[in-house]
Amino acid sequence: MQLQDIEPAIRESSRPAAALQAFCETHFDAAPLVVQAAGRINLIGEHTDYNNGFVLPAAIDKAIYLGIIKRNDRQLRFHALDLDDHYTGSLDSLASSPQHWPDYLLGVVQQLQQKGYPIQGFECAFGGNIPQGAGLSSSAALECAVLFALNQLFELNLSKIEMARLAQAAENNFVGVRCGIMDQFASIFGKRQHLIKLDCGSLEHEYIPFRFDDVKLVLLDTQVKHSLASSEYNTRRAECEQGVQLVSRHHPDVSSLRQVTLDMLDAYVKPVNAVTYNRCRYVVEEIQRLQDACTDLINDDLSAFGQRMFTTHEGLDKLYNVSCAELNWLAAMASREAGVLGARMMGGGFGGCTINIVKADAVPGFIAKAGQGYQQQFNVPLKAYVTSIEDGCKVMA
Template sequence: MSTTTTISLQGMVYEKYAALYGATPLLVWSPGRVNLIGEHTDYNRGLVLPAAIDKHIIVAIGKRADSAIQLYALDQGESFQANLGALGRSPLLWPDYIMGVVQQLQRQDHHLGGFNLVFGGDIPQGAGLSSSAALECATAFALNELFHLGLSRLDIALSAQKAENEFVGVKCGLMDQFASVFGQEQRLIKLDCADFSYEYIPFNNPDLCIVLFDTQVKHSLASSAYNERREQCERGVALIQRHHPHVKSLRDATIRQLDEHVKPADATVYNRCHYVVSEIKRLQDGCDDLKKDDFATFGKRMFETHDGLQHLYEVSCHELDILVDLVRNNDAVLGARMMGGGFGGCTINLVKVDQVQRVVDTVTAAYHEKTGRDTQAYIAHISAGTDVILNED
């Protein structure tokens, strides 16, 4: 285990399962993720650059003799019951991430039995660190182990993504689930969302630290705007396809094509597409920076990404913009941007390790002065992906 917090969490999940069900469970962890650059490109068949982090969902699971599903959420102190033959949405929301995975596995003709499951986590909720994907991946991985389904890691990530798309109703790309399952210590994942090929990019600079500042807000626009942005990108592709049928996604598009075929038709769609096409190129250049250990140039690209998300893709918010502006001219911060779906959550910052506390203190005070809100700072270490941490007896 990587942290005292996670070790304590493992114990609490284990003990709750034992108390509820009187048995020794299988324990699986699945991490949250950060994304260094490449935001809103995954569902456009583009490139992303995420990494798993040392904050986790831990699932304890064991078989039942019937077809019932008994769930317990440690953090919420809530229970939920279902049956393999009658899966439905829950007003509690959190069971949907588990039920969606069960539904997907059943649709793939995998035989499941009833099971008991307890989970808890130390991934901050609503911070854009993909706690939902971690729960989906932990569930899929655990069911694969428990019932010997023979799923590959890619199968697990894809099943978890489909659970969120089709059961929960969020049309996310594969990045969150892929990062959670395929993460490795001190490595970023350059993932091609067109064909799921990937390359590990070293990220091991002892002089730098990843710091997340949480706005402590989540505006109500988030879910609807996410799906709207996806539709706008598809609209841009359709406009280009009339003249260039080979263009199947914004991954295939060029700025020139956008200028010629999208800009005259719809200025808003043009802005959305311009950001995505530029961001895909920015990620490719950023990976070249990292391979040369040029973290300063990479950091500048992070600021460019935020500017695009703020002004072209329009998924930022006042609080995120303030957090980025507060570090924009700070010599201790190489780069910063909003991270995740938008309209709240965290900014991700590359900070000189010997200046972390000073930066945190400065930003915390200034953010409160400007917004009346408190920010929470998290230090994120790049970690390993989903795995078994304790087998059943």
């Protein structure tokens, strides 16, 4: 999971595929391989990934589009279309760029070189329509796009799981963001009309159908990111680790909150530290809540699933303490609307989006009412995105 997307190279474009095609026809001397890599949402299962729990992401219809051709030398040439910016470098001298955005691509190249995969120089151009700063993981989509493209271009025969791991490593080790694997996994493994139940401990996964034609997934973007986000994220990780340590004194086989029960927390954590107890209680409950939510979907009970989303938001606010006034206002407003089945904050917290399951015929009124009320309450415009669940990385025809 990423707390905040560091994605200045990717700005929303209304026709990114067409813009890419026009650029390639003008600037490339050969027909490019063109790939599409999706952004992602996470329906339920927040702050569980770094506790070896489950998450429930999906690839969406907002994506990065990348065109790529081989070169006959060791040079690298990148074009960020939405920034109208360019980078030139070499396979023989990979280093972080002061432009910053090339690092997402350079990190992938570095990982492939370190693993001994044979690649040569290449030129690529990319653009996208993943909203910037909304927590939809455009940075992971860019990493996956270039990795997927290089795998095809140089016939590296990488498996999907190898690509997800390499893309995550690129962000961890070159870009310097300590993200989990969920974002890259969802972008690569995404399947239309399905969620991915991902075990963040083993990386085993299964697809959970999400075929509900009478509802839409609506993201409401607070357009705020409070300064607490990064420091509090690290604090939450430390608090979870402290809870595990307290339990493991009595149960040496316990190494993550995935293995902890509420009875263990009541016995070994609650008497020691009430704050740590609340953090751990939320995670333990959320891991179970996600599994119950998957059962709801298998039983076609979207109303029960939506209620669990509301409960997750309450836990993130009251127990995990990573929400904020803007997110709480949006979630509370959604809970009062008859056309909304479920809503919660999505992502690391302290800003970003709420994700809402809304009856299709109620979407226009819901967005209008939320936008008007939010503007009055916070004097900030509210952005709304209606999205659908689509396939992950693929070569475009």
